[in-house]
Amino acid sequence: MSTRVVVHADEACLGNGREGACPGGAGGLVEVWRDDGVARRDYYYAEPDTTNNRMAIRSAILALELLGAKGKRLAVDFTSDSEYLVNGAKKWRHAWERRAWKNVKNVELWQQLFDLVDRHDVAWHWVRGHNLDPRNEYADELAVKAARTQQSSEGLVESKFLEWLENQRGKKKYLGFDPDRPLR
16 A cells, blocks of 8 residues: 655744744644545644744644654655745755854754654645645644644644535635645
């Protein structure tokens, strides 16, 4: 049986760039595709004072930590609307390492992420945010809710993606979208 893991992650920071505390959230939809179907799980995480960029990295860290909990190397398609995250992982990593991480913001998070990335086979994908990609929109809602409520899932939890999708279809959105057909 072949297995494919797809993560759709997003981040939120309420009041990003303004004075005072900026609560943030990270959220993701994890889809495990097997020959016999797909299993979906969600995760979400909150911090009381952060930035969008930090939460984008945090969303990837959380996903890879949760997926690697059993120590198994996985092939992961990771999709985010954060160009900072995707470019950092795909394009900038080796230059940062060659320069001994000089002038890199969020260096501790990047190093933690790359330690986790090296334990898996990760393909990074960027998607334009708020462009009617239902999986990205759902991950965005998880992140925003985490930022607002300051609640974290404490692991992978049963996904509410299909319920959310039905609700959206009631609003005449995503009518042609098939959740049981992989994107790639």
